Amino acid sequence: MSTISIAALDDAGSFTCHVAEPEGSTRGAIIVLQEVFGVNEGIRRKCERFAANGYTAFAPDLFWRIEPGIELDPDVESELKRGLELAGLFDQDAAVRDIEATIHAARAHVAGGKVGVVGYCMGGRLAYFAATRTDADASVGYYAVGIDGVLNEARAIANPLMLHIPTADHFVGPDAQAAMHDGLDDHPKVVLHDYPGLDHGFATEIGNRRNEEGAALADSRTDAFFAEHVG
Template identity: 70%
Template sequence: MGSTHSIATFDNEGSFSAYVAAPEGTPKAAIIVIQEIFGVNPGIRQKCDGWAAQGYLAVAPDLFWRIKPGIELDPDVEAELQEAFGYFGQYDPDDGVKDIEATIRAIRSGIGGLDGVAKVGAVGYCLGGRLAYMTAARTDVDASVGYYGVMIDQMLSEAHAIANPLMLHIPTADHLVGPEAQAAIHAGLDDHPKVTLHDYEGLDHGFAAEMGNRRDEAGAQLADSRTAAFFAEHLA
């Protein structure tokens, strides 16, 4: 079970909360878990707890805090799904990257009374998948993974700035990221020396959710095993 801590913004003009799950003993590295549009909900906290069980310090910042702190929504409830899309429409991902950079800084200097952790990775889902891509392009994060990231095809001009390893999981039947967008991502990133792409034939957006109707067990386990191996290699 994790706990909640406060992180100062990058400009030190405010603060936001983050769910922090710490392993037993010294963390082998840290992983920032980047939320979907549903906030730091039970599924995201479960992701953090899972990484902590594998020996990582896991931190999930509340990235919607400027809109409404503490949002927790269930994608299987239609009214909450629509509420989440409303927040997505209001959200500025540039602010998100700044908050993730502030989280990287907080982890390296020591968060919640813990010792600082030098190696920091990031893994995100949906909106968080896009932010994982942006984090790879705009910060010094050591490694990043994005699951079904939205709108990455519109940000390929930033790919030249990716200096550390990035992995993207792409379900081919993603109803939010269509075939043309997927083709553009492959065309823009297949030859990038720091980027690894994995396609998941016939799977849809949200297939690696921890709980709920969207999860595909076999696909989630395959993608998560690849993510675990990726972090084990690049955060060592």
């Protein structure tokens, strides 16, 4: 594991990016997009998991414009509250440009190989934007928030997108879920998976929100998706 620095495309500075390398040759790159809790231990474990599967994994610090290097624990009430506060200050358009910069860096790092994007919660929404606004080769969003409000961008999706939707998500209600299905089920590049009875955060690597069975199923689908579309 290491940390690299990536220059922002808007010349606002540079941000750090956690990198996990596979033991042998790389199959491609996977960019891991954080929840509202920063590049914390759970996100780093996601990177290690993808590296164990043969990918070079990158986790950019998307909060660098607000509070660089912050790591929060969602099981601690005060830290959960701080994460939600940071989300309210977050410039998602600037973050998409930072993701684009990370895609460029990752593609160069793997010698022009393919690049996948996977995100969780806030990162799930950003993974959707990676599919609509960047040239990522494939994108996956877990319990993405607010997709129902940006379905007008779906027409720009050119590469495969997978979304994991827990039906009991207390941040994404039934109406929002129905809108996602209505807007995306017929898209030839998009696949949606529902997880009956599961709540937001069910696939986190650590903490109280994790559901082992649900996480294993979603992650197996993600693995197969990236194997097909990234390498």
